[in-house]
Amino acid sequence: MSAATPAEGANSRRVELLHIAAGLFAEKGFKNTTVRDIADASGILSGSLYHHFDSKESMVDEILSTFQDELFAAYDAVLTSDLDARAKIEQCVRLSFEAIDKHPHEVAIFQNEAAYLGTFERFDYLAERNAQSRAVWITLLDDGVRSGALRSDLDIELTYRFIRDTVWVAVKWYRPGRKLTHEAIAAQYLTILLDGISQ
Amino acid sequence: MSAATPAEGANSRRVELLHIAAGLFAEKGFKNTTVRDIADASGILSGSLYHHFDSKESMVDEILSTFQDELFAAYDAVLTSDLDARAKIEQCVRLSFEAIDKHPHEVAIFQNEAAYLGTFERFDYLAERNAQSRAVWITLLDDGVRSGALRSDLDIELTYRFIRDTVWVAVKWYRPGRKLTHEAIAAQYLTILLDGISQ
DNA sequence: GTCTATAGGGGGATAGAC
């Protein structure tokens, strides 16, 4: 598009501000982060933020919805691939740890604030995305049991929660760029998940 | 003690108010809960709360420290028992799910607010308790590997985080008093943890 | 696109009456 360049100029500032805000929301929580905090960290005054965004809520909204659009596109790619059930499960676990690596702030915000934000209508999509994610995993686990790759005595609902929780909660302690890579964590978690810790 | 009865009378009111506050802190978050919310839910006015407590911070402080004292006494009992390594691990997992069942508010507050509260000096004990908990689990896992009960190729630090996270995050969805008991969840989680989901 | 200035509301906490 020929209009891309000026639009990108304005957009890059939005993205920059949102990135700063995301870091603060992730670190201190949405409610504990003031618009002054965000402005300070951005080197401007709080009033100036409102030239870019309607409200603090709009900021976190844009942060979360942008991230989730990307994440679910990635899930879809795995789902529609021709991998077998077990490989799809492994791939979805790896993909989640990659998301934690690439977008730690966004994952943290979703983990910590979804319950609170979900009480507002404008964030109804968070619950929808949760349902969508559950559907993905239940399908994969059902396929896994049916194909004989997984134990048939599993409680599928509990297993889904177990996987979902263990994967995403890692955002609480994982720090990108250190020795322990997200690939290494995914590998260790997959051996525990698939084969257990028992000798 | 002969002074117990009047003290208990005053104390029971404190406990009652703290229980109400804990429910709100757990549900809405510490920062999202106002002292007026707590007072409303208690049937009194906000100013009256300050006859019982110094501040909102004092309330959450007392909620968390009381709970943790009890929890760590229970861990100690398992540690000093004469169970073997694997049985101790199983018992600690069960004990954690029991804590979620008996004190869901307290666990939720600790899970959701520890990072934020930990930035204040008066909550330094939260970090100390975390270190203590880590020491318990690392000891158990090391013993498990040494005794041959656990696989020797495990990354102990990662395994510890895996167990800690999976156990406590269940507070996000577990609801006491429904069909799915905490014992059933502990049993399912232990089979996954110990033997994996793979066929 | 940012600043100055400020409105308007809600928050934690206090003092003293009952």
Place this chain on the structure above:
DNA sequence: GTCTATCCCCCTATAGAC
């Protein structure tokens, strides 16, 4: 032990100058 009344601060958001 609770209520009445209120202080003071900090918060989000706005209006208009530059």
